[in-house]
Amino acid sequence: MAKKLLLIDGNSIAFKAFYALYQSLDRFTNSEGLHTSAIFGFNRMLDKVLATEQPDEVLVAFDAGKTTFRTEKYPDYKGGRSETPSELLEQMPYIKELIEDRGIKTYELANYEADDIIGTLAFQAEQNGDYSIVVITGDRDLTQLTSDQTTVQVSKKGVTELETYTTDYVKEKLGVRPDQIVEIKGLKGDNSDNYPGVTKVGDKTAQKLIQQFDSIAGIYEHIDEVSGKKLKENLINDRAKAELARELATINRHAPLTISLSDLTYQGPNTEKLIKFYEKMDFKSFLKQMANDGIADASQLTNIQYQVLTTDNIAELNQLGDEVNFQLELADDNYHTAAIVGFAIGTEGKWYASNNPKLLTNKVLITILESNVIKKNLFDSKKTMVALNRLGITLKGVDFDLLLVSYLLNTLNNSNDVAEVAADHGFDNIKTDIEVYGKGAKRFIPVDQPEFTEHLVHKVAAISSLHEKMFKDLDEHNQTELYWQMELPMAVVLAKMEIAGISVKANRLEEMGSKLTERLSEIEQQIYQQAGEEFNISSPKQLGKILFEKMRLPVLKKTKTGYSTAVDVLEKLAPDAPIVQNILDYRQVSKLLSTYISGLLKVINPKDGKIHTRYLQTLTQTGRLSSVDPNLQNIPIRSEEGKQIRSAFVPSDPQGYIFSSDYSQIELRVLASVSGDKNMQEAFAEGEDIHAATARRIFGLASNDEVTPELRRQAKAVNFGIVYGISDYGLAQNTGITRKQARQFIDRYFEEYPGVKKYTEEIVQFARDHGYVETLEKRRRYLPDINSKNFNKRSFAERTAMNTPIQGGAADIIKIAMINMDEALAGFKTKMLLQVHDELIFDVPVNELEEIKAIVPKVMDSAISLAVPLKVESHYGTTWYNAK
Incomplete structure (x- = not known):
């Protein structure tokens, strides 16, 4: 039986692993500050490839340096490449340590590239005749090694999705034999490796020529048969380039290696060393795989058993006991308006899922969801509370909120996707929503297919599996009290605020919009008069020409595309150039119209005339709350025109008041x-x-x-x-x-x-x-x-x-105040509506004003005991604008 030789292109896989996780770079660091994304990705590749290929012999080849026999022939070889990011460079020694701990040999050879090492060993194995060879790489250049004995697998997506090249596949995909790939490269050159080929020859022309003449040598032997006068001329003029490019592209299969196939025997990992390495890298998911501590593996999760919930079996939910796991699925992120498309519920071994939201109003489910006795484990309790409220259901008894706990353990772990958050805690065996539903215009939730209910059950199973382990992590971090006393109650308070919403006078916004439109037109005409011509004021390029070429104002800063017209530049120019102040005013009024007038009018709920903002509890690194859809924390206050927007925000009762209290210099x-x-x-x-x-x-x-x-x-x-x-x-x-x-x-x-x-x-x-x-x-x-x-x-x-x-401390204080305020307002009709940084906004009926004037400052003052007194300032008025 033939032996299996596995050859891995270390540099290209490391690069692919690094850039595959580049957007998550800050999330992949260990406790010592070392970036670990490339190490993590490389290890995932090894896990998959070793399990799939089960090799007898393995080698990971690396480049020895930038200088090779190719740079001697062509000094600019790979010269156009940017510097390797320091975040990747610092990981390379650890990647090699990982490979060694996994029982795999690494090798590099001065004056040669990893490609040449792999090519030489593959050639030796082919000559031996007793091997099947698999090459793993991120570089398609190695596909030239493909043969009846050698398969080349090129990373397609990240480092774990591989495209397999056989001789037949090369022919089908590239239209040539594997040995002709270098002929193609010779003709068209390689931008990545920074060497030219023949002028105006690209993939299609090169492929056509090689299919006709077999090789570059064949082309020049039959140059008179080449059709196209210009092509023939370019081929003749660039013959030296083509031949050099072919030489540079060709992998050396006779490199003077100091190792042999017998040195590459794979005996498996050094478990003790590998565990220590994973611990040093903070690779909890890999440690858990090794420890096998009970978290379901991929095969168990794939075959999870569940029932589709119907009116016929819904009574079985009464047998689930005093703790259930629950997942509500919505059509999109804005849970104030998004349709409920399904849900899953159950405990270990008893899972149920449904694509019928109407079942949520069944008495059995309502009893479970509204019970304070039955504990609920779920993902994002606030979202679930608000969405269920639309059905008249008041969710109670929340125990474990996966999103909140994950955020407390590490503020970077705050994705809206159950799978992504679960993966951050070692449970990486379920698909993300994007993988199941797609994204953007292609997003589609297959509610009528088994794939949908299975996905929901996988989510709820992940919540169940992580529950106990993550609560232990909270204990170890001394954050259990923070969760129970602050973040979980805060979710309830925010849900109430979001459900309440704040009343907005649409006609007032429309009236302001008309005035601002007139004002914008006036400013526009003044700018045209001052410039001496009409132009697109919103175009930085056109504005730059007017200010710095026509009017010859001093150029303070340039960008890659021309003159900078950023706010900080214009503010410095404004005192000496009236047109610049008008441009600043134009931008300000334009933003007020588009972002605040039009933007707010779009999100007024037609049913109650209110705006229901959403508060993101897990967005910021400091614990501060963020308002979105729309952002009511960001309404301008520096300009009078901006402040006026607040005059459209009014109490729900025309006789009532908007009451505002904020911490002074908190x-x-x-x-x-x-x-x-x-x-x-x-x-x-x-x-x-x-x-x-x-x-x-x-x-x-x-x-x-x-x-x-x-x-x-x-x-x-x-x-x-x-x-x-x-x-x-x-x-x-x-x-x-x-x-x-x-x-x-x-x-x-x-x-x-x-x-x-x-x-x-x-x-x-x-x-x-x-x-x-x-x-x-x-x-x-x-x-x-x-x-x-x-x-x-x-x-x-x-x-x-x-x-x-400091920032986080201030955020904690106002959260404590809000939780205490919610309790203090029990029995009152007054509602807490908004939190704007260090300020709380209330809707107060006229007959409760005097009591609220006393209660609110008292509650806020006593939120926490500091070494200095807290100070609260309160105001009220018939609109948010005149509550200052």
């Missing part, structure tokens, strides 16, 4: 508390204006009365900038002072607030030692680049380490 109060700085704490304790107090200290003034508005502005910039690790350059840019002055300000700041300086140093060191930082409530943020060799990445991670406990 981040600086958190900083004063966590840093323990006595001077800052004293300023807050005495009720001082913290920015004036800082100005007094920095500038050595006798009292706050001597602080001018300009000095206070500069001090404010230092106060807010310092905790974000602002540099002297950044402070100078923000305040308009010199860099030297900015450095003096920062130095003076740290002298006056030594506790803050100590805090910044200690928190960065903590991050270096542990790989993360956390808030007072134990919310963690992992910083994979904190020990990076790349200065920019490391510096950003250090700044993030400083500000995350």
Whole structure:
């Protein structure tokens, strides 16, 4: 029986693995800050290929360096390639360590490429006659090695989906024999490897010529038979290029190797070393595969048994017990409007799925879903609550929320796809929604096919399998209380807010839209008059020509495509050029019209006249909430025209009020508390204006009365900038002072607030030692680049380490306040509607106003005990606009 020889092109597979996971680069890092995406992908390839091929002998070949016999012949060979990313370079030694731990030999040879090593060993194995050879690569150049004994598999998608080239397949796909591939390359050259072929000869022409004349040599032997005057001329003129290109493309199958086939025996992995390697890389999923700790493998999941739920068997759900796993499937992400298309429910060994949403209103299911006694494990409890509410069902008894727990364990693990989140925790045996439904215009949910209900059951089985393990992880992270006391109750509060919505006067928005349209037209005509011609104001290219060529304004910055017309550039030019200020005004009014007037009008619910925003609880790295569809946290407040948009937001009762309460300088109060700085704490304790107090200290003034508005502005910039690790350059840019002055300000700041300086140093060191930082409530943020060799990445991670406990601490405080507020408002008709950063917005009936004026500040003030007092400012009015 023939032996199986497996030859792997190490460099090309490493590159493919790296770029396949490039979008998830930050998610693939270990606790020491090492990027691991290429290592992870390479290992997945090895898992699949070794299991499929079961080789007797294996080698992974690598390039020895950039200089080879090919560069001697053609110095610009591969010269056009960009530098290998440092994030990949740092992984290469570990890829080789992984290969060694898996019991596989690696080899490289000076002056030769990995292709030549593979080609030579494949040739030797073919000559031996007792081998079948499989080559794994990411480079189609190696398909020239295909023969009756040698199969070449080229990575097609990522590194685990491979396209298999046999001699017949080469002929079918490329239209030539394997040995003629180099002839094609000689004629057309190779942009990737940076060598030219014959002028104006591409794939089709090259293929046609080789099919007719068999080889480059054959072409020149019969040059007079080549049709096409220009083609023949190019072939004659570029003969030397064609012959050189062919030579460069040809794999050397007689390289002077110092190893032989007998050195490549595969005996399997060194388990002890491999476990240590996986632990060092934080490869939990691979460790779990080895440990076989009970998580279902792919074969078990593929054959999972379930029943399609109908009215005939729905009573069986009563036998599931006091804990069920539940998955509700919606047509799209906007669960306020998306149709419910199906659901799955069950426990281990008893799974049910349905594509009939009407069954959700069956008494059996309603009893289960609304029971506080029966625990529910699911994915995204808030989404499920809001969607079920549309059916009149109030979801209760949520125990495990996979999305929330995953987010707490690592804020980067926050995908909306069950499969992706499950994979982050070692359960990577189910398909993603994109794999089942497709994406974009091709997205289609096959609700009437078994594939759909099977997919739902796979999701709910993943939730069930991860439940116990992820709760243990929460315990290990000291985050169990954060989940039960904050994030899970927060989901309930947000669901109530989203369901309530906020009333919006469409006619008021339309009225503002008409005025803004007139205003936009006026500004447009002024710009045309000032420019002396009409042009597309929204076109950076046309605008650049007007400003910098016709009007000869100073060019402050250029881009790859021409002059920069970015806001920061225009703001610097505006004081000396009236047209520029008009352009800035034009952009602002245009955005108000498109984003806020038209955008808001589109999302007013016609049934209740309200806007129901969605709050993303798992988006930000700091724990802050984000509003989407539409974003009501981002309505402009700097311009009067922007502020006016808030006048369309009104109480549900025309006689009622919009009530607003926000925390004053909450981040600086958190900083004063966590840093323990006595001077800052004293300023807050005495009720001082913290920015004036800082100005007094920095500038050595006798009292706050001597602080001018300009000095206070500069001090404010230092106060807010310092905790974000602002540099002297950044402070100078923000305040308009010199860099030297900015450095003096920062130095003076740290002298006056030594506790803050100590805090910044200690928190960065903590991050270096542990790989993360956390808030007072134990919310963690992992910083994979904190020990990076790349200065920019490391510096950003250090700044993030400083500000995350502050921003995250402020986010925690307002969440606690919201949860407490929800309890305090029980029995009132007042509803909490919106959270906008450090501000809460309420809809208050007229007869409850006086009580709410007392309750809200009291609840917010007492949310958490800091070393300094919290301060809340409240306002109310008949619209959101005049509640300030």
